[in-house]
Amino acid sequence: MEWNLLAGAQLLFFGLGAWYFWRSSRRKGAGEGLRCEDNIVEMDKLMAMEETKLTEPLAEQTRPRTLEEIIGQENGIKALRAALCGPNPQHILIYGPPGVGKTAAARLILEEAKKREGSPFGAGARFVEIDATTLQFDERNIADPLLGSVHDPIYQGAGAFGNAGIPRPRPGAVCEAHGGVLFIDEIGELHPVQMNKLLKVLEDRVAHFQSSYYSSSNKSIPPYIHQIFRKGMPADFRLIGATTRSPQEIPEALRSRCTEIFFEPLDRTAVEKIAENSLRRAGVSYEEGLCGRIAAYAGGGRDAVNLVQSLTSLAWMEGKKKITARELEWAAEAGRYQPLYRQKIAKQPQVGVVNGLGVQGNGRGTLLSVEAVVRKGGNGLTVTGIVEEEELKNGQGTAKRKSNARSAAENVLTLLEQFGFSAQDFHVHLNFPGGVPVDGPSAGVAMFLAIYSAFTEIPVAHTLALTGEIGLHGQVLPVGGVEQKLAAAKEAGATKVLIPKQNWKESYHNLGIEVISVATVQELLSAAFLSEGAALSEGIDFLQEKEIG
Numbered sequence: 001m002e003w004n005l006l007a008g009a010q011l012l013f014f015g016l017g018a019w020y021f022w023r024s025s026r027r028k029g030a031g032e033g034l035r036c037e038d039n040i041v042e043m044d045k046l047m048a049m050e051e052t053k054l055t056e057p058l059a060e061q062t063r064p065r066t067l068e069e070i071i072g073q074e075n076g077i078k079a080l081r082a083a084l085c086g087p088n089p090q091h092i093l094i095y096g097p098p099g100v101g102k103t104a105a106a107r108l109i110l111e112e113a114k115k116r117e118g119s120p121f122g123a124g125a126r127f128v129e130i131d132a133t134t135l136q137f138d139e140r141n142i143a144d145p146l147l148g149s150v151h152d153p154i155y156q157g158a159g160a161f162g163n164a165g166i167p168r169p170r171p172g173a174v175c176e177a178h179g180g181v182l183f184i185d186e187i188g189e190l191h192p193v194q195m196n197k198l199l200k201v202l203e204d205r206v207a208h209f210q211s212s213y214y215s216s217s218n219k220s221i222p223p224y225i226h227q228i229f230r231k232g233m234p235a236d237f238r239l240i241g242a243t244t245r246s247p248q249e250i251p252e253a254l255r256s257r258c259t260e261i262f263f264e265p266l267d268r269t270a271v272e273k274i275a276e277n278s279l280r281r282a283g284v285s286y287e288e289g290l291c292g293r294i295a296a297y298a299g300g301g302r303d304a305v306n307l308v309q310s311l312t313s314l315a316w317m318e319g320k321k322k323i324t325a326r327e328l329e330w331a332a333e334a335g336r337y338q339p340l341y342r343q344k345i346a347k348q349p350q351v352g353v354v355n356g357l358g359v360q361g362n363g364r365g366t367l368l369s370v371e372a373v374v375r376k377g378g379n380g381l382t383v384t385g386i387v388e389e390e391e392l393k394n395g396q397g398t399a400k401r402k403s404n405a406r407s408a409a410e411n412v413l414t415l416l417e418q419f420g421f422s423a424q425d426f427h428v429h430l431n432f433p434g435g436v437p438v439d440g441p442s443a444g445v446a447m448f449l450a451i452y453s454a455f456t457e458i459p460v461a462h463t464l465a466l467t468g469e470i471g472l473h474g475q476v477l478p479v480g481g482v483e484q485k486l487a488a489a490k491e492a493g494a495t496k497v498l499i500p501k502q503n504w505k506e507s508y509h510n511l512g513i514e515v516i517s518v519a520t521v522q523e524l525l526s527a528a529f530l531s532e533g534a535a536l537s538e539g540i541d542f543l544q545e546k547e548i549g
Protein backbone atom coordinates (compact mmCIF):
# COMPACT_ATOMS: atom_id res chain seq x y z
CA MET A 1 0.00 0.00 0.00
CA GLU A 2 2.76 2.36 1.06
CA TRP A 3 4.66 1.44 -2.06
CA ASN A 4 1.65 2.24 -4.22
CA LEU A 5 1.25 5.63 -2.59
CA LEU A 6 4.91 6.37 -3.08
CA ALA A 7 4.78 5.29 -6.74
CA GLY A 8 1.64 7.41 -7.30
CA ALA A 9 3.31 10.45 -5.74
CA GLN A 10 6.39 9.90 -7.87
CA LEU A 11 4.25 9.63 -11.01
CA LEU A 12 2.40 12.82 -10.13
CA PHE A 13 5.65 14.58 -9.41
CA PHE A 14 7.12 13.40 -12.72
CA GLY A 15 3.97 14.43 -14.66
CA LEU A 16 4.00 17.88 -13.08
CA GLY A 17 7.70 18.24 -13.93
CA ALA A 18 7.10 17.27 -17.57
CA TRP A 19 4.17 19.72 -17.87
CA TYR A 20 6.29 22.48 -16.30
CA PHE A 21 9.13 21.90 -18.80
CA TRP A 22 6.71 21.78 -21.76
CA ARG A 23 5.08 25.07 -20.65
CA SER A 24 8.40 26.77 -19.99
CA SER A 25 9.82 25.63 -23.33
CA ARG A 26 6.84 27.28 -25.12
CA ARG A 27 7.12 30.27 -22.77
CA LYS A 28 10.79 30.68 -23.71
CA GLY A 29 9.84 31.98 -27.16
CA ALA A 30 7.61 34.62 -25.62
CA GLY A 31 9.36 37.94 -25.68
CA GLU A 32 9.34 40.24 -22.72
CA GLY A 33 5.92 41.75 -22.29
CA LEU A 34 4.15 39.00 -24.26
CA ARG A 35 1.98 36.75 -22.12
CA CYS A 36 2.78 33.07 -22.32
CA GLU A 37 -0.83 32.27 -23.30
CA ASP A 38 -0.64 34.78 -26.19
CA ASN A 39 2.51 33.11 -27.41
CA ILE A 40 0.89 29.69 -27.33
CA VAL A 41 -2.12 30.93 -29.33
CA GLU A 42 0.07 32.65 -31.92
CA MET A 43 2.38 29.63 -32.17
CA ASP A 44 -0.59 27.34 -32.78
CA LYS A 45 -1.87 29.69 -35.52
CA LEU A 46 1.55 29.72 -37.15
CA MET A 47 1.79 25.93 -37.10
CA ALA A 48 -1.69 25.65 -38.63
CA MET A 49 -0.62 28.07 -41.39
CA GLU A 50 2.50 26.03 -42.05
CA GLU A 51 0.40 22.92 -42.53
CA THR A 52 -1.76 24.55 -45.22
CA LYS A 53 -0.10 24.04 -48.61
CA LEU A 54 -1.31 24.84 -52.13
CA THR A 55 0.06 23.06 -55.18
CA GLU A 56 3.32 24.24 -56.72
CA PRO A 57 2.62 27.20 -59.07
CA LEU A 58 3.37 26.54 -62.74
CA ALA A 59 5.93 29.36 -62.69
CA GLU A 60 7.89 27.25 -60.16
CA GLN A 61 7.37 23.99 -62.02
CA THR A 62 8.64 25.45 -65.27
CA ARG A 63 11.61 27.32 -63.81
CA PRO A 64 14.88 26.10 -65.40
CA ARG A 65 16.57 23.52 -63.15
CA THR A 66 19.91 23.44 -64.95
CA LEU A 67 21.88 26.06 -66.87
CA GLU A 68 21.31 23.99 -70.02
CA GLU A 69 17.59 24.68 -69.72
CA ILE A 70 18.16 28.43 -70.09
CA ILE A 71 17.44 29.07 -73.75
CA GLY A 72 19.08 31.59 -76.07
CA GLN A 73 21.69 32.89 -73.60
CA GLU A 74 24.66 30.68 -74.51
CA ASN A 75 27.16 33.56 -74.49
CA GLY A 76 25.85 34.97 -71.22
CA ILE A 77 25.93 31.58 -69.50
CA LYS A 78 29.47 30.92 -70.75
CA ALA A 79 30.58 34.30 -69.39
CA LEU A 80 28.80 33.59 -66.09
CA ARG A 81 30.56 30.24 -65.73
CA ALA A 82 33.93 31.83 -66.50
CA ALA A 83 33.35 34.57 -63.92
CA LEU A 84 32.01 32.50 -61.03
CA CYS A 85 33.02 28.86 -61.41
CA GLY A 86 36.81 29.22 -61.31
CA PRO A 87 39.14 29.31 -58.29
CA ASN A 88 38.85 33.13 -58.11
CA PRO A 89 35.21 34.04 -58.58
CA GLN A 90 34.44 37.62 -59.58
CA HIS A 91 31.64 40.00 -58.68
CA ILE A 92 29.22 40.11 -61.59
CA LEU A 93 26.74 42.51 -63.16
CA ILE A 94 24.17 41.00 -65.54
CA TYR A 95 22.47 43.37 -67.96
CA GLY A 96 19.46 42.46 -70.06
CA PRO A 97 15.81 43.16 -70.78
CA PRO A 98 13.12 41.88 -68.38
CA GLY A 99 12.18 38.20 -68.33
CA VAL A 100 15.07 36.75 -70.35
CA GLY A 101 16.61 34.48 -67.69
CA LYS A 102 18.97 36.68 -65.64
CA THR A 103 17.52 35.65 -62.27
CA ALA A 104 17.07 32.04 -63.34
CA ALA A 105 20.74 31.83 -64.38
CA ALA A 106 22.01 33.55 -61.23
CA ARG A 107 20.05 31.08 -59.07
CA LEU A 108 21.72 28.12 -60.76
CA ILE A 109 25.29 29.28 -61.18
CA LEU A 110 26.34 28.88 -57.51
CA GLU A 111 25.30 25.22 -57.49
CA GLU A 112 27.37 24.70 -60.64
CA ALA A 113 30.37 26.48 -59.07
CA LYS A 114 30.18 24.31 -55.95
CA LYS A 115 30.70 21.19 -58.07
CA ARG A 116 33.91 22.52 -59.63
CA GLU A 117 37.23 21.47 -58.22
CA GLY A 118 39.17 24.39 -56.76
CA SER A 119 36.06 26.52 -56.19
CA PRO A 120 36.22 28.42 -52.90
CA PHE A 121 32.46 27.95 -52.40
CA GLY A 122 31.84 25.24 -49.79
CA ALA A 123 28.97 22.75 -49.93
CA GLY A 124 26.98 24.91 -47.53
CA ALA A 125 27.59 28.19 -49.42
CA ARG A 126 24.34 30.15 -49.47
CA PHE A 127 22.57 31.99 -52.28
CA VAL A 128 20.91 35.00 -50.72
CA GLU A 129 18.48 36.89 -52.93
CA ILE A 130 17.22 40.42 -52.42
CA ASP A 131 15.32 42.82 -54.68
CA ALA A 132 16.58 46.39 -54.64
CA THR A 133 13.15 47.75 -55.59
CA THR A 134 11.74 46.54 -52.26
CA LEU A 135 14.54 48.02 -50.17
CA GLN A 136 13.46 51.33 -48.76
CA PHE A 137 16.24 53.61 -47.73
CA ASP A 138 15.88 54.48 -44.06
CA GLU A 139 18.28 57.25 -43.13
CA ARG A 140 17.81 56.53 -39.40
CA ASN A 141 19.08 53.03 -40.18
CA ILE A 142 16.58 51.38 -37.85
CA ALA A 143 16.14 48.44 -40.21
CA ASP A 144 18.35 47.65 -43.19
CA PRO A 145 17.78 44.17 -44.64
CA LEU A 146 20.70 44.60 -47.03
CA LEU A 147 23.52 45.94 -44.87
CA GLY A 148 22.23 45.20 -41.39
CA SER A 149 21.35 47.55 -38.57
CA VAL A 150 21.71 47.95 -34.83
CA HIS A 151 18.75 47.39 -32.58
CA ASP A 152 19.35 50.11 -30.04
CA PRO A 153 18.10 49.79 -26.45
CA ILE A 154 15.67 52.70 -26.89
CA TYR A 155 13.54 50.81 -29.39
CA GLN A 156 10.29 49.26 -28.34
CA GLY A 157 10.67 45.56 -27.88
CA ALA A 158 14.44 45.73 -27.41
CA GLY A 159 13.90 42.91 -24.88
CA ALA A 160 16.39 41.78 -22.29
CA PHE A 161 19.23 43.42 -24.22
CA GLY A 162 17.32 46.69 -24.28
CA ASN A 163 16.62 46.57 -20.56
CA ALA A 164 20.31 46.00 -19.94
CA GLY A 165 21.18 48.96 -22.27
CA ILE A 166 22.91 46.74 -24.83
CA PRO A 167 22.80 47.67 -28.55
CA ARG A 168 22.34 44.52 -30.63
CA PRO A 169 23.75 44.25 -34.20
CA ARG A 170 21.31 42.66 -36.67
CA PRO A 171 23.09 41.14 -39.68
CA GLY A 172 21.78 42.04 -43.14
CA ALA A 173 21.89 40.08 -46.40
CA VAL A 174 25.58 40.93 -46.88
CA CYS A 175 26.45 38.88 -43.77
CA GLU A 176 23.91 36.14 -44.44
CA ALA A 177 25.59 35.61 -47.84
CA HIS A 178 29.05 35.24 -46.20
CA GLY A 179 30.89 32.45 -48.01
CA GLY A 180 28.33 32.36 -50.84
CA VAL A 181 26.57 34.60 -53.33
CA LEU A 182 24.50 37.70 -52.75
CA PHE A 183 22.12 38.27 -55.66
CA ILE A 184 20.63 41.75 -55.91
CA ASP A 185 17.89 41.95 -58.52
CA GLU A 186 17.35 45.39 -60.10
CA ILE A 187 20.60 46.59 -58.55
CA GLY A 188 20.30 49.83 -60.56
CA GLU A 189 17.45 50.87 -58.25
CA LEU A 190 19.58 50.87 -55.07
CA HIS A 191 19.60 54.19 -53.21
CA PRO A 192 22.98 55.93 -53.73
CA VAL A 193 23.76 55.80 -49.99
CA GLN A 194 23.07 52.05 -49.88
CA MET A 195 25.15 51.62 -53.03
CA ASN A 196 28.12 53.38 -51.39
CA LYS A 197 27.78 51.30 -48.25
CA LEU A 198 27.60 48.14 -50.33
CA LEU A 199 30.79 49.13 -52.16
CA LYS A 200 32.51 49.58 -48.79
CA VAL A 201 31.44 46.08 -47.73
CA LEU A 202 32.73 44.67 -51.04
CA GLU A 203 36.04 46.38 -50.37
CA ASP A 204 36.42 45.42 -46.68
CA ARG A 205 34.64 42.05 -46.81
CA VAL A 206 33.14 42.84 -43.42
CA ALA A 207 30.04 44.82 -42.44
CA HIS A 208 30.62 47.48 -39.81
CA PHE A 209 28.03 48.49 -37.24
CA GLN A 210 27.76 51.72 -35.31
CA SER A 211 25.63 52.81 -32.39
CA SER A 212 25.78 55.77 -30.02
CA TYR A 213 24.70 53.31 -27.32
CA TYR A 214 27.82 51.24 -27.72
CA SER A 215 30.65 51.69 -25.28
CA SER A 216 33.75 49.53 -25.37
CA SER A 217 33.96 49.79 -21.57
CA ASN A 218 30.43 48.56 -20.95
CA LYS A 219 31.01 45.30 -19.06
CA SER A 220 27.44 44.10 -19.46
CA ILE A 221 27.87 43.87 -23.24
CA PRO A 222 28.66 40.24 -24.20
CA PRO A 223 32.11 39.66 -25.77
CA TYR A 224 30.66 38.62 -29.15
CA ILE A 225 28.90 42.00 -29.50
CA HIS A 226 32.13 43.80 -28.50
CA GLN A 227 33.91 41.87 -31.23
CA ILE A 228 31.28 42.78 -33.86
CA PHE A 229 31.52 46.49 -33.00
CA ARG A 230 35.31 46.37 -32.95
CA LYS A 231 36.06 44.22 -36.02
CA GLY A 232 32.78 44.13 -37.94
CA MET A 233 30.85 41.03 -38.99
CA PRO A 234 32.30 38.86 -41.81
CA ALA A 235 30.66 39.57 -45.18
CA ASP A 236 32.89 37.84 -47.72
CA PHE A 237 30.63 36.94 -50.63
CA ARG A 238 30.45 37.31 -54.38
CA LEU A 239 27.91 39.79 -55.62
CA ILE A 240 25.70 39.11 -58.63
CA GLY A 241 23.68 42.17 -59.56
CA ALA A 242 21.05 42.06 -62.30
CA THR A 243 19.58 45.07 -64.02
CA THR A 244 17.39 46.04 -66.94
CA ARG A 245 19.22 49.38 -67.10
CA SER A 246 22.04 50.15 -69.50
CA PRO A 247 25.67 50.17 -68.27
CA GLN A 248 25.80 53.98 -68.52
CA GLU A 249 23.11 54.21 -65.85
CA ILE A 250 25.05 52.10 -63.32
CA PRO A 251 27.58 53.84 -61.02
CA GLU A 252 31.09 53.55 -62.39
CA ALA A 253 32.43 52.56 -58.96
CA LEU A 254 30.28 49.41 -59.01
CA ARG A 255 30.90 48.61 -62.66
CA SER A 256 34.67 48.79 -62.21
CA ARG A 257 34.51 46.13 -59.47
CA CYS A 258 32.41 43.70 -61.50
CA THR A 259 32.64 41.50 -64.58
CA GLU A 260 29.89 42.74 -66.86
CA ILE A 261 27.76 40.14 -68.63
CA PHE A 262 25.04 40.80 -71.18
CA PHE A 263 21.90 38.71 -71.60
CA GLU A 264 20.25 39.13 -74.98
CA PRO A 265 16.66 39.82 -75.85
CA LEU A 266 15.17 36.48 -76.88
CA ASP A 267 14.38 35.88 -80.53
CA ARG A 268 11.26 34.15 -81.73
CA THR A 269 12.86 30.70 -81.89
CA ALA A 270 14.06 30.93 -78.27
CA VAL A 271 10.65 32.07 -76.99
CA GLU A 272 9.01 29.26 -78.94
CA LYS A 273 11.32 26.73 -77.27
CA ILE A 274 10.61 28.15 -73.79
CA ALA A 275 6.84 27.91 -74.46
CA GLU A 276 7.30 24.31 -75.64
CA ASN A 277 9.27 23.37 -72.50
CA SER A 278 6.66 24.99 -70.26
CA LEU A 279 3.77 23.19 -71.95
CA ARG A 280 5.64 19.90 -71.61
CA ARG A 281 6.32 20.47 -67.91
CA ALA A 282 2.69 21.46 -67.37
CA GLY A 283 1.77 18.10 -68.90
CA VAL A 284 -0.91 19.43 -71.26
CA SER A 285 -1.39 18.59 -74.91
CA TYR A 286 -1.70 21.32 -77.52
CA GLU A 287 -2.31 21.71 -81.21
CA GLU A 288 0.60 21.97 -83.63
CA GLY A 289 1.96 25.46 -84.17
CA LEU A 290 0.72 26.75 -80.79
CA CYS A 291 4.25 27.54 -79.53
CA GLY A 292 4.92 29.70 -82.60
CA ARG A 293 1.68 31.56 -81.92
CA ILE A 294 2.66 32.09 -78.27
CA ALA A 295 5.99 33.56 -79.46
CA ALA A 296 4.05 36.04 -81.59
CA TYR A 297 2.73 37.57 -78.34
CA ALA A 298 5.54 36.93 -75.87
CA GLY A 299 8.51 39.31 -75.90
CA GLY A 300 10.52 37.21 -73.42
CA GLY A 301 10.63 33.95 -71.48
CA ARG A 302 8.53 35.23 -68.60
CA ASP A 303 5.71 36.30 -70.94
CA ALA A 304 5.78 32.87 -72.56
CA VAL A 305 5.61 31.08 -69.19
CA ASN A 306 2.80 33.38 -67.99
CA LEU A 307 0.78 32.73 -71.14
CA VAL A 308 1.24 28.97 -70.77
CA GLN A 309 0.08 29.28 -67.17
CA SER A 310 -3.14 31.04 -68.22
CA LEU A 311 -3.71 28.54 -71.02
CA THR A 312 -3.24 25.54 -68.74
CA SER A 313 -5.66 26.92 -66.15
CA LEU A 314 -8.22 27.72 -68.82
CA ALA A 315 -7.97 24.28 -70.37
CA TRP A 316 -8.41 22.67 -66.97
CA MET A 317 -11.40 24.86 -66.11
CA GLU A 318 -13.14 24.15 -69.37
CA GLY A 319 -12.21 20.48 -69.34
CA LYS A 320 -10.36 20.79 -72.68
CA LYS A 321 -8.12 17.92 -73.67
CA LYS A 322 -6.06 20.00 -76.08
CA ILE A 323 -5.07 23.69 -76.04
CA THR A 324 -5.81 25.44 -79.32
CA ALA A 325 -5.30 28.87 -80.89
CA ARG A 326 -8.75 29.90 -79.62
CA GLU A 327 -7.68 29.55 -75.99
CA LEU A 328 -4.51 31.47 -76.79
CA GLU A 329 -6.45 34.34 -78.32
CA TRP A 330 -8.61 34.50 -75.21
CA ALA A 331 -5.59 34.41 -72.85
CA ALA A 332 -3.75 37.07 -74.89
CA GLU A 333 -6.82 39.29 -74.87
CA ALA A 334 -7.41 38.77 -71.13
CA GLY A 335 -3.76 39.54 -70.34
CA ARG A 336 -3.70 42.51 -72.75
CA TYR A 337 -0.85 40.99 -74.78
CA GLN A 338 -0.38 42.67 -78.15
CA PRO A 339 1.01 40.72 -81.12
CA LEU A 340 4.66 41.72 -81.36
CA TYR A 341 5.68 43.67 -84.37
CA ARG A 342 8.69 41.89 -85.83
CA GLN A 343 9.89 43.81 -88.83
CA LYS A 344 10.57 41.97 -92.06
CA ILE A 345 12.66 42.99 -95.05
CA ALA A 346 10.88 44.35 -98.14
CA LYS A 347 9.78 41.94 -100.89
CA GLN A 348 11.99 43.49 -103.59
CA PRO A 349 14.89 45.92 -104.05
CA GLN A 350 14.12 49.60 -104.47
CA VAL A 351 16.16 52.62 -105.43
CA GLY A 352 16.97 54.78 -102.40
CA VAL A 353 15.70 52.29 -99.81
CA VAL A 354 18.16 50.59 -97.46
CA ASN A 355 17.87 48.39 -94.34
CA GLY A 356 19.73 50.10 -91.51
CA LEU A 357 20.02 48.45 -88.08
CA GLY A 358 19.44 49.90 -84.64
CA VAL A 359 19.03 48.92 -80.98
CA GLN A 360 15.87 49.83 -79.13
CA GLY A 361 15.72 51.03 -75.53
CA ASN A 362 14.95 47.47 -74.33
CA GLY A 363 18.24 46.24 -75.84
CA ARG A 364 16.54 44.45 -78.73
CA GLY A 365 18.00 44.95 -82.21
CA THR A 366 15.75 46.25 -84.93
CA LEU A 367 15.65 46.74 -88.66
CA LEU A 368 15.56 50.43 -89.47
CA SER A 369 14.41 51.40 -92.91
CA VAL A 370 16.15 54.43 -94.46
CA GLU A 371 14.61 56.12 -97.51
CA ALA A 372 16.26 58.77 -99.68
CA VAL A 373 15.01 60.86 -102.55
CA VAL A 374 17.39 63.15 -104.50
CA ARG A 375 15.96 65.97 -106.64
CA LYS A 376 17.87 68.14 -109.05
CA GLY A 377 17.76 71.83 -108.28
CA GLY A 378 17.17 73.18 -104.84
CA ASN A 379 19.78 73.07 -102.25
CA GLY A 380 19.88 71.35 -98.94
CA LEU A 381 18.70 68.53 -96.79
CA THR A 382 15.40 67.53 -95.26
CA VAL A 383 15.38 64.80 -92.63
CA THR A 384 12.05 63.41 -91.43
CA GLY A 385 11.03 60.68 -89.02
CA ILE A 386 13.50 61.70 -86.33
CA VAL A 387 13.57 64.08 -83.38
CA GLU A 388 15.25 67.26 -84.64
CA GLU A 389 16.69 68.28 -81.29
CA GLU A 390 17.81 65.99 -78.47
CA GLU A 391 17.83 66.73 -74.77
CA LEU A 392 20.71 65.22 -72.84
CA LYS A 393 20.52 64.83 -69.09
CA ASN A 394 23.67 64.40 -67.08
CA GLY A 395 24.65 64.85 -63.45
CA GLN A 396 25.15 68.60 -63.92
CA GLY A 397 21.93 69.44 -65.74
CA THR A 398 20.29 69.34 -69.13
CA ALA A 399 21.84 70.20 -72.49
CA LYS A 400 20.23 70.47 -75.90
CA ARG A 401 21.96 69.50 -79.11
CA LYS A 402 21.13 69.05 -82.77
CA SER A 403 19.88 65.51 -83.44
CA ASN A 404 22.61 62.95 -83.95
CA ALA A 405 20.84 61.62 -87.03
CA ARG A 406 20.75 65.04 -88.66
CA SER A 407 24.47 65.61 -87.99
CA ALA A 408 25.25 62.18 -89.44
CA ALA A 409 23.20 63.02 -92.56
CA GLU A 410 25.16 66.27 -93.00
CA ASN A 411 28.42 64.33 -92.73
CA VAL A 412 27.19 61.97 -95.43
CA LEU A 413 26.48 64.89 -97.79
CA THR A 414 29.99 66.27 -97.25
CA LEU A 415 31.47 62.84 -97.94
CA LEU A 416 29.39 62.36 -101.09
CA GLU A 417 31.15 65.38 -102.58
CA GLN A 418 34.12 63.03 -103.09
CA PHE A 419 31.88 61.04 -105.41
CA GLY A 420 30.95 64.01 -107.57
CA PHE A 421 27.89 65.07 -105.65
CA SER A 422 27.50 68.79 -105.02
CA ALA A 423 25.05 69.65 -102.29
CA GLN A 424 24.31 72.98 -103.97
CA ASP A 425 22.76 71.37 -107.06
CA PHE A 426 20.48 68.86 -105.38
CA HIS A 427 17.95 68.58 -102.64
CA VAL A 428 18.15 65.43 -100.55
CA HIS A 429 15.20 64.16 -98.53
CA LEU A 430 15.99 61.44 -96.00
CA ASN A 431 13.18 59.68 -94.20
CA PHE A 432 13.13 57.16 -91.33
CA PRO A 433 9.68 55.57 -91.51
CA GLY A 434 8.11 53.61 -88.66
CA GLY A 435 8.82 55.92 -85.73
CA VAL A 436 11.76 53.78 -84.60
CA PRO A 437 14.24 55.77 -82.47
CA VAL A 438 17.28 56.46 -84.68
CA ASP A 439 20.75 56.40 -83.23
CA GLY A 440 22.25 58.77 -85.77
CA PRO A 441 25.92 57.82 -85.96
CA SER A 442 25.40 54.08 -86.36
CA ALA A 443 22.88 54.71 -89.16
CA GLY A 444 25.59 56.67 -91.05
CA VAL A 445 26.44 53.93 -93.56
CA ALA A 446 22.76 53.22 -94.23
CA MET A 447 22.11 56.90 -94.94
CA PHE A 448 25.14 57.02 -97.21
CA LEU A 449 24.03 54.01 -99.20
CA ALA A 450 20.42 55.21 -99.44
CA ILE A 451 21.47 58.62 -100.81
CA TYR A 452 24.06 57.03 -103.10
CA SER A 453 21.41 54.64 -104.45
CA ALA A 454 18.88 57.45 -104.93
CA PHE A 455 21.51 59.56 -106.64
CA THR A 456 22.77 56.86 -109.01
CA GLU A 457 19.40 55.13 -109.37
CA ILE A 458 21.05 51.77 -108.63
CA PRO A 459 18.74 49.75 -106.37
CA VAL A 460 20.13 48.21 -103.19
CA ALA A 461 19.41 44.52 -102.52
CA HIS A 462 16.43 44.22 -100.16
CA THR A 463 18.19 41.28 -98.47
CA LEU A 464 21.12 43.49 -97.40
CA ALA A 465 21.30 45.24 -94.00
CA LEU A 466 24.10 47.39 -92.63
CA THR A 467 25.36 49.31 -89.65
CA GLY A 468 28.33 51.60 -89.04
CA GLU A 469 29.31 55.17 -88.37
CA ILE A 470 30.78 57.09 -91.24
CA GLY A 471 33.77 59.46 -91.04
CA LEU A 472 34.14 62.60 -93.14
CA HIS A 473 37.00 60.98 -95.02
CA GLY A 474 35.12 57.82 -95.86
CA GLN A 475 36.15 55.59 -92.96
CA VAL A 476 33.55 53.16 -91.63
CA LEU A 477 33.78 53.47 -87.85
CA PRO A 478 32.79 50.92 -85.15
CA VAL A 479 29.41 50.99 -83.43
CA GLY A 480 27.71 49.29 -80.46
CA GLY A 481 25.08 46.56 -80.27
CA VAL A 482 26.35 44.59 -83.29
CA GLU A 483 25.22 41.21 -81.86
CA GLN A 484 21.67 42.45 -81.33
CA LYS A 485 21.64 44.06 -84.77
CA LEU A 486 22.83 40.87 -86.46
CA ALA A 487 20.14 38.89 -84.64
CA ALA A 488 17.49 41.39 -85.78
CA ALA A 489 18.76 41.31 -89.38
CA LYS A 490 18.59 37.52 -89.44
CA GLU A 491 15.14 37.43 -87.87
CA ALA A 492 13.88 40.00 -90.40
CA GLY A 493 15.05 37.83 -93.30
CA ALA A 494 18.27 39.61 -94.38
CA THR A 495 20.91 37.33 -95.88
CA LYS A 496 23.90 39.68 -95.91
CA VAL A 497 24.99 42.24 -93.31
CA LEU A 498 27.78 44.82 -93.61
CA ILE A 499 29.45 45.83 -90.36
CA PRO A 500 32.53 47.97 -89.52
CA LYS A 501 35.86 46.10 -89.71
CA GLN A 502 36.66 46.97 -86.10
CA ASN A 503 33.49 45.23 -84.94
CA TRP A 504 34.40 41.93 -86.61
CA LYS A 505 34.43 38.72 -84.54
CA GLU A 506 35.36 35.24 -85.77
CA SER A 507 32.11 33.88 -84.31
CA TYR A 508 30.20 35.85 -86.97
CA HIS A 509 31.21 33.13 -89.43
CA ASN A 510 28.74 30.78 -87.72
CA LEU A 511 25.61 32.88 -87.57
CA GLY A 512 23.87 31.39 -90.56
CA ILE A 513 23.94 34.77 -92.29
CA GLU A 514 26.72 36.32 -94.41
CA VAL A 515 28.53 38.98 -92.38
CA ILE A 516 31.05 41.18 -94.23
CA SER A 517 33.27 43.70 -92.51
CA VAL A 518 34.26 46.89 -94.28
CA ALA A 519 36.70 49.66 -93.36
CA THR A 520 35.90 52.31 -95.98
CA VAL A 521 32.95 53.50 -98.06
CA GLN A 522 34.69 52.14 -101.18
CA GLU A 523 34.70 48.67 -99.63
CA LEU A 524 31.12 49.23 -98.58
CA LEU A 525 30.00 50.12 -102.10
CA SER A 526 31.84 47.11 -103.56
CA ALA A 527 30.26 44.74 -101.04
CA ALA A 528 26.81 46.28 -101.46
CA PHE A 529 26.68 46.53 -105.25
CA LEU A 530 29.32 44.43 -107.01
CA SER A 531 28.14 41.07 -105.84
CA GLU A 532 24.61 42.07 -106.74
CA GLY A 533 25.77 42.69 -110.33
CA ALA A 534 25.92 46.46 -110.31
CA ALA A 535 29.46 47.77 -110.73
CA LEU A 536 30.74 50.48 -108.47
CA SER A 537 32.17 52.20 -111.53
CA GLU A 538 28.68 52.19 -112.96
CA GLY A 539 27.67 54.55 -110.20
CA ILE A 540 30.69 56.74 -110.66
CA ASP A 541 30.17 56.85 -114.45
CA PHE A 542 26.58 57.78 -113.82
CA LEU A 543 27.67 60.71 -111.71
CA GLN A 544 30.14 61.82 -114.34
CA GLU A 545 27.49 61.62 -117.06
CA LYS A 546 25.36 63.94 -115.00
CA GLU A 547 28.31 66.40 -115.05
CA ILE A 548 27.86 67.60 -111.60
CA GLY A 549 30.25 68.63 -108.86
Ligand SMILES: Nc1ncnc2c1ncn2[C@@H]1O[C@H](COP(=O)(O)OP(=O)(O)OP(=O)(O)O)[C@@H](O)[C@H]1O
Pocket: 059, 062, 063, 064, 069, 070, 071, 072, 073, 096, 097, 098, 099, 100, 101, 102, 103, 104, 105, 185, 242, 243, 244, 266, 274, 300, 301, 302, 303, 305
Ligand atom coordinates in the same frame (compact mmCIF):
# COMPACT_ATOMS: atom_id res chain seq x y z
N1 LIG B 1 16.21 32.28 -71.43
C1 LIG B 1 15.28 31.57 -70.76
N2 LIG B 1 15.26 30.22 -70.84
C2 LIG B 1 14.32 29.51 -70.17
N3 LIG B 1 13.37 30.07 -69.39
C3 LIG B 1 13.34 31.41 -69.28
C4 LIG B 1 14.29 32.23 -69.96
N4 LIG B 1 14.03 33.51 -69.67
C5 LIG B 1 12.97 33.52 -68.85
N5 LIG B 1 12.54 32.26 -68.61
C6 LIG B 1 11.37 31.88 -67.78
O1 LIG B 1 10.83 33.08 -67.24
C7 LIG B 1 10.97 33.11 -65.82
C8 LIG B 1 11.39 34.50 -65.39
O2 LIG B 1 12.70 34.75 -65.85
P1 LIG B 1 13.79 35.52 -64.98
O3 LIG B 1 13.22 35.90 -63.64
O4 LIG B 1 15.04 34.73 -64.95
O5 LIG B 1 13.97 36.82 -65.85
P2 LIG B 1 14.89 38.09 -65.55
O6 LIG B 1 15.71 38.29 -66.77
O7 LIG B 1 15.60 37.96 -64.26
O8 LIG B 1 13.79 39.24 -65.49
P3 LIG B 1 13.73 40.57 -64.54
O9 LIG B 1 14.78 41.51 -65.02
O10 LIG B 1 12.36 41.09 -64.82
O11 LIG B 1 13.92 40.11 -63.13
C9 LIG B 1 11.98 32.04 -65.49
O12 LIG B 1 11.76 31.47 -64.21
C10 LIG B 1 11.78 31.02 -66.61
O13 LIG B 1 10.71 30.16 -66.32
